[in-house]
Amino acid sequence: MPFVLPLLALAVFAQSTSEFMLSGLLPDIARDLHISVSAAGSLTSAFAVGMVIGAPLLAMLSMRWSRRRALLAFLVAFLLVHVLGAVTTHYGVLLATRIVAALANAGFLAVALATATAMVAPDAKGRATSVLLGGTIMACVAGVPAGALLGELWGWRSAFWAVALVSLPALLAILRSVPADPAGQFAVAGAGTRGELRALRSPRLVVLLLLGALVNGATFCAFTYLAPLVTDVTGIGSGGVPAVLALFGLGSFVGVGLGGRLADTRPVPLLVAGGAALLLGWTAFAFTAGNPVAALALVFVQGALSFAVGSTLVSQVLYAAAGAPTLGGGFATAALNVGAAIGPWCGGAALTAGFGFRSPLWVSALLTALALVLAGVAHGARRRTVRPGAPSAQDAPA
Structure with missing residues (x-):
């Protein structure tokens, strides 16, 4: 692996930390800016919307630039709006910085x-x-708790300064290590925007994007409500919540490593077996959440399975979008963020309906089941349309 890839992952770590860290900073932000907690919560929603919209849009606009210029522009914009967010005293300005940061994050990724x-x-x-997505995992394991700790010690603004500071090494690495390609040259064979859009019409690619959204929705549905589950159902004290979240993150890190090893050589067995195991795992977790030993084991296992399957789906999107590498990455980013938004919303709806803290696990199981059904239907449809005796793509998951 080129040395620049871990440093690009460092930028992804900073950006993912920024995306998730507000959950521990909202009360402090609300007090400091004299707004309601719900208004502060809209900062998170604004970031999510910016990620979904910005990923394909910014990827398309950046195709006129060289890779290095695009990465530098997005990372500099991300860094500067965090500096502005750290010094502003106006809610409207902070909201605008979150939207711009999300757009820059989406384009960069x-x-x-x-x-x-x-x-x-x-x-x-x-x-x-898997190397790049490792940055997101480390944000969940280390970045978000560190942001919450900084907010507790020195206020929420210190977390914004920290994100900007962590982005600097990646900025220098891009300047030194990413080739200065001629502008407009990272569309395949000069295909350009229209060529990449034509390449995205593949039904297989659409299925992969939907599968990515469903699997990521299941992951973040359970992860979002993991703290109240382990305190109110499992019986682990609130002081043990950070350790449980870190255990999920450790499992995720293992899963990304597993996906990186197998996604290029045996993607179909990994997706089929991993998807089935995910469904069984969420179901078992819902039944055994009251048992601390079983719950802790499944926190680790489900973290590993979720990110092994999820990272493999992302890599398969990039294989399927070989004729559209830039827009393929943009749509993969958008699909993951659609899932990250829809999953917690569905879990919250189940809680609001009074189904209890186990209900997000059942929602995760349902979303995973929908993904398996979609994959099965797509596989059946493809088999009916493939000519007898024609070779099939080994890396096709559906």
Whole structure:
């Protein structure tokens, strides 16, 4: 793996930390800016909307630039709006910085995925993808708790300064290590925007994006409500919540590593077996959540399975979008964020309906089941349309 990839992952770590860290900073922000907690919560929603809209849009706009110029522009914009967010005293300005930060994050991740896969061998896209997504995992394991700790010690603004500071090494790495390609050259064979859009019409690609949204929705539905589950159902004290979240993150880190090893060589067995195991795991978790030993084991296992399957789906999107590497990465980013928004909303709806703290686990099981049904229907449809005796793509998950 090129040395620049871990440093690109460092930028992804900073950006993912920024996306998730507000959950521990909202009360402090609300008090400081004299707004309601619900108004402060809209900062998180604004970031999510910016990610979904910005990923394909910014990827498309950046196709006129070189990879290095695009990555630098997005990362500099991300860094500067965090500095502005750290010093502003106006809620409207802070809200605007969250939207711009999300757009910059989305554009950076889309181009970083295209850059990472272009810098490795054609059959190593899964490993490159797993390195970048490792930044998101480390944000969940270390970045978000560190942001909450900084907010507790020195106020919420210190977390914004920290995110900006962590982005600097990646900025220098891009300047030194990413090739200064001619502008407009990272569309395949000069295909340009129209060529990449045509390449995205593949039914297989659409299925992969839907599967990614469903699996990520299941992951973040359970993860979002993990704290009240382990305190109110499992019986673990609130002081043990950080350790439980870290256990999920550790499992996620293992899963991304597993996905990186197998996504390039055995994606179909990993997706089929992993998807079935995910469904069984969420169901078992819902039944055994009251048992601390079983719950802790399943927190780790489900974290590993979720990110092994999820990272493999992202790499398969990039394989399926070989003719659209930039927009493929953009749409993969958007699909993951659609899932990250819909999953917690569905889990929250189940809680509001009075189904208890186990209900998000059942929602995660339902979303995973929908993904398996979609994959099965797509696989059946493809078999009916493939000519007898024609070779099938080994890396097709559906």
